Amino acid sequence: MKISGAAILVEELIRQGVRIIFGYPGGYVLNIYDELYKKADVIEHILPAHEQGGAHAADAYARSSGKTGVVLATGGPGATNLVTGIANAYLDSVPVVFITGNVPVPMLGQDAFQDIDIVGVTLPIVKHSYIVKDIAHLQQIINQAFQIAATGRKGPVHIDIPKDVQQGFYDYDPNLPICDIPSTPPKLNQLNAAIELISSSQRPYIYCGGGVASADIGGEIQSFSKQINAPIGMSMMGIGSVPASFELNLGMNGMHGRYASNAAMSEADLIIAAGARFSDRATGNAGKYSANTSVIHIDIDSAEIGKNIRADAELCGDLREIMPLLIEKLAYVPQQSRGSWINRIKTLKDEDSTRFTDKFIPKNIIHTVNKFHGENTVITTDVGQHQMWVAGYYMFNKPRTLISSGGLGAMGYGMGAAIGACIASGKKRTVLFTGDGSFGMNLTELATAVTYKLPITIILLNNNALGMVRQWQTLFFENRHSNSSLERITDFPALAAAFGATGFLANTILELKTALKNVPRQGPCVIECKIGIDEMALPMIPSGGDISDMIR
């Protein structure tokens, strides 16, 4: 039986296991919305305030659930509003399928109303993309898109479906084989070299990136760490994959990383990178970074190996295949106890311990929220100083509990992300840490959280400034605070109330605790915490520097 292109899309989404879709209707997706209306009992549709919020929500949904996120938007502005969301998913390797409608095929490129070459616009920020010009290919393209998004190094896939393709009729095959993207077997020819490097190392250091979280392989990394007596440091994307409570976990490294984690990394004679790409934010001065260190690079993407930092041994493939193998092989090689290195790590960790007090400053605010919520609570952040405070001071013990924009560093990510993560959790309590700058970008999504009664606690660290910009201006531009002060007088609790949410103002740790206790069970709640304008996100290694340049 022939069904419409729009119906083929919805049927295929269902067959691919999609049960949640974030979307915003418009002229070129009306046929799809008509089909979604009929299938509302199977696919839940979440309507954000803005397509960007929907894109971030789908991205966070994917990060926290491990499933592929799906976004639907109309052509033209609907599609261009997705661009930041697509870029965000691209730079953090998140599996999201973006679907846009467009003008009918004969009108493509004719500058008709809302005609934008969105596939052209997004070309450098997608893992793959399609314009469906022939309905005969529609089902297979959707099928393929889901597999491409979720295999190998994951990422966003975009499908642009012109309106006439949605309106055409074609056969739908419920038994079409699920597209098989052959995975390349791991390249292990340097496995022995890697084992040799590990065995002869005096001071190994394991550097975990987002790939460890994405592959859910934190447990093996922890065993590996114990097996070879090596500390673990992580990029922001790796946070949570190994519990913060694990004694050899030193926490985040890099520009705003913990002192102990960076010190250990710089003292190591071997860095074993797993699912990490040595971004400039993690390495600082790439030239000096591994000058006196050997590097083993384990990654699923062969293009990452040697891209930023040379590797002395490379193991290319899925961490889920490589880590167990590496652990097994190493079991036959006697490991050194590395007693002095472990002692050094313990000393560093002791030196780096944080003392929390009742003073109303960022680290204590983060700590208070941390104590109030269980370790399964998903924490989302926006981008800036507050993000670094969360990365540094919040103790993440469970994988996929920190959802944050890493590679793109997109202010405004947080509200959409909190919605997506909350929905992924089955509408459990979700926390968003944000700043007044970031919150200002997408706070209209409060309306979405109200509509869907999402229990999101929003901790708004309000310093009346674009804090990270101000910090750089203070440190590197002789205090010339150009356009970074926000002399707004927004009454955030009142704003929350106007949206139908709850709002509190906290000026002390005690007030914050009281506010946390009074957060309603349903719907979002904004807790505004007023902090000093000159608070800094420290420690910090200035761009291009190394541990000796660290500002503590």
Add this chain to the structure above:
Amino acid sequence: MTEKFIIGIIVSNHFGVLNRVAGLYAKRGYNIDSLAVGETDDPKYSRMTIVSTGDEYMKNQVIEQLKKLHDVKMVVLLDKDSAVSVEHMLIKLELSKEDKTTISDLINDYGGNVMDFGADFITAEISGSSEKIERFIEAAKKIGILEVCRSGLISIAQGKG
């Protein structure tokens, strides 16, 4: 050390693929010296020959990144010295009476063909290595070049495999 290198790739033959390949170079700021593309024996696939200049790092990055494109089916780095390579050129030359024999001799010496001519111009086709084509251009400069159109190098690996 930078040097010219030749990459041969087999890609799906549909719209947008050229953009993806060219965009991959462009976003990293890598220049393409020449790019030639045409259908293979199977119309589902096209073959591209891309010549660019860069160091070992850039060469490896280009190859590894190309391999990741879903539309790219095969990537080979062709050895500049041993690969079988050819480039075509159409060149339009100014024709004055006294030059007529000189030009014909030059075209003959290079094994070229006259494709078009008139009272005051001649269009010739020259094929061969890029060096040969460049030598011809140098020689023709003395006569007077009106227009040059080069195809870019096409290359295939030496031997059967």
